[in-house]
Amino acid sequence: MGALPVHISRRLLAAFAALCLHGAATAPVLAAPAAKPVAWKAVPSVDLAAFNKDLEPGKLTMDVVIYMPSNFDPDFNKLTLEQMLQGVRAAKEIYRPTGVQINLVAVKTGAIEPRFLAIQANEIPRVPDTEYINMYQGNTRHPSELTGMALQAFQSIIEPRKDSDRTIYLIGLQDVIMPFLDRSDARNWTVKMVRTGGLSFPSYSYWNTIPRAYRGAITIDNLSTASRARRTIAHEIGHKVMNVSHEYKETSPAHEVYADGGLMLYGSGEDIPSGAAGRWHLERLLMSPYLYRLKSNGTKQWNPDYKDGGHYYDPLYGDKVVRFKGTPNMDPNW
Known part of the structure; x- marks a missing residue:
């Protein structure tokens, strides 16, 4: 049989290439293995009754659970169980002037899947903040989304329990990486990846994108310095229960603000201010869906839940919000 004409052979090659590309595009992607539940065990050395002896019936209370992996890598030295407990003790002190108390419900340890010791928290953001709307409005239009690995980690780590969606979970990990968009020049942004010491996955950012059972998750990765040991847990809880950013x-509010004064800034401050001048931090705290009062019959009277998923301007907060303009951070003549 003679050679095919050139134009026919080219058509055959093109068809074959298209078939290969189609096959590659439609081939099933291998999914990550299903996450197995961690076999947690209570830490017998922690006396919960003694730890919670400061609790008073009838006062606003938040429930906290600590999950501490037993299989950190040998070279990891940024977090210990004692540091986690000390951080909760410090948080009790910091929140005490507000009338809010912390109930440590459980402290558990166990071996987690090694792939979850370090996770990427959120997908790379698609749309950066601009000057046309403020950060909270931008978060509502384009909320952060959990990565598949973060969701699987929470599914594996957080146990089913009553009031799971009202409980704060402090989860010890080695690394939780958060990608974000940062301005690089007059009209461009670049993707950066920050290594977090703690991450609260707050609803003002993850609006309607975290399953309810895991919405109380907070990861803790570094309490190795005096400042981190004292403030990190209280600060991350603040993101969750006040539902505000660094302000x-x-x-x-901004992605990172270094200054003293307030608990919700990066610095040494522990103040939780009230009123319009304080951006309603105290009032928003006292309205948090993560708080309850223990009634005389032993049941919990929870605060009302969010009315619209928990964005910063959720109707739950009424007028306890701040209306402000977006922040220009680029050359206006771009």
């Missing part, structure tokens, strides 16, 4: 009085 304080005249300081509008």
Whole structure:
């Protein structure tokens, strides 16, 4: 049989290439293995009754569970169980002036799947903040989304329990990486990856994107310095229960704000201010769906839940919000 004409052979090659590409595009992607539940065990050395002896019936209370892996890598030295417990003790002190108390419900340890010792928290953001709307409005339009690995980690780590969606879970891990968009020049953004010491997965950012059973998750990775040991847990809980970003009085929210004064800034401050001048931090805390009062019959009277998924301007907060403009951070003549 003679050679095929050139134009026919080219058509055959093109068809074959298209078939190969189609096959590659439609081939099933191997899914990550299903996450197995961790076999947690209570830490017998922790006396919960003694730890919680400060609790008073009838006062606003939040429930906290600690999950501490027993299989950290040998070279990891940023977090210990004692540091986690000390952080909760410090948080008790920091929140005490507000009338809110912390009930440590359980402290558990166990071997987690090694692939979950380090996770990427959220998918790479698609749309950066601009000056046209403020950060909270931008978060509602384009909320953060959990990565598949983060969701699987929470499914494996967080046990089913009554009031799971009202409980704060402090989860010890080695690394939780958060990608974000940062301005690189007059009209461009670049993707950066930050290594977090703690991450709260707050609803003002993850609006309607975290399953209810896991919405109380907070990861803790580094309590190795005096400042981190004292403030990190209280600060991350603040993101969850006040539902605000890094802000304080005249300081509008931003991804990172280093200053002293308020608990919700990066610094040494522990203040939880009230009123319009304090950006309603105290009032928002006292309205948090993560708080309850223990009634005389032993049942919990929970605060009302979010009315619209928990974004910053959720109707739950009424007028306890701040209306502010977006922040220009680029050359206006781009």
